[in-house]
Each structure stands twice: as C-alpha cells, then as structure tokens.
Amino acid sequence: MHGATRSASIMGVGGQLSVKAPAELVVVGLGFVAAGLGLVLLVLRQLRALLAEAVAGSPFGARSAGRVRLIGAAIIVAELTRALVVLVGSLWARAHVHVPGVGFKAAFPVQFAGLGAGVLVMVLAEVFRVGAVLQRDHDLTV
C-alpha cells in the first residue's frame, strides 16, 4: 500500500547445495554403505531361518530367540549408524564448505522411533525364548 511500511523476516530458505566430496569422504561413505548392506543381509538371513522354522512346524525353535535378538540389535545399530553418518557429514560440511551467510551445525539426529523399534524386537526375543521352553516341554510331554 502507498506509504505503508512493513517489516518482514525470512523464515526459511529451500534449495540444494552440491559439493564435490573428496576421495576420503567417498571411501568413508562407501564403507557405511557396505556396512549397511551387510546389516540388511544379516537381518534377511535371520528372517529366512525364522520363516523356515515356522514352516517346518513351530516358530519356537531353540535358536529362534537368538535370531530375533540379533534382528533387534541390528535395528538399533542401523539407527545409531544412520545418525553417525549424518554427524560425520555435518562435521565435514562445517569444516570444508564455506558459503557466505550459511552456517552448518553438527548434528547427531537419533530417531527414538527407530531405537524403540529395535528395543521392541529385543523384548519380542524374550517371548520367543519362553516359547522355546514351552515348546520343548510340550514336545517332551508324553
């Protein structure tokens, strides 16, 4: 409006920042990717064994609790590793990327939902442990 003075502030800016990563950062990144793939394969292997036991007759085999516990641990490790990757990236950006007017914060963004899911699976492992005991008693009840 003519003659009116208004003030405004920038609430946020969106966009993309492309940075050429040095070789050592690429190697570290590939290491994290390989570790992630390894975790995924480990979890898939445990799930496959659990499914095989369930199809064979009962999911409460002697090793089922250990497998479920391993899956829970893998979920927790994956979440912590994800946060670690973000931390490494943000630390590197803070040290090596300089953009006028832009600052980078080091962050370790652990998602408690992810950790909670891992803990829940570990608790489920206890259910499988008790189930295995009951299954053994049942199998040896004449």
Next chain:
Amino acid sequence: MTLTELADRVGITLANLSILKTSKARAVRFSTLEAICRELACQPGDVLSWTSGRPSAMSTQPATGRARRVA
C-alpha cells in the same frame, strides 16, 4: 506284548513311548499314565520312581513283579 502294541493300546507314538522308557520325558499326562497302568495292570508307583541328584529326578522304571512284561 511288544512296545509297538503297548504304544498303540496306550494311544501314544512309539517315539514317545521310547522317550518315556529312557526317562527323557519332561512330563507325563495323567491320561497316559492311566492308560499305561491299565495295559500293564500295575500301579503308577510301579513305573515311576524318584532319585535325588539326577537332572531329571523323576524317572520311569520298568514295571516289576505284578506288572506284565513288555518286550
């Protein structure tokens, strides 16, 4: 009477009867014990015993004396 015949009459598998015979069973149903005593014409005390110091303190003993012999 053979073990197979006894298993059939009692209503359990031969494998389970073998588990019972070798004292590996963790529990015995009363219905099974009743059937065994009926077929062997014996009392539960004739086929069960308790011994201290064993991992599975309760064990099955071969029926003695009054009971019928099982091959």
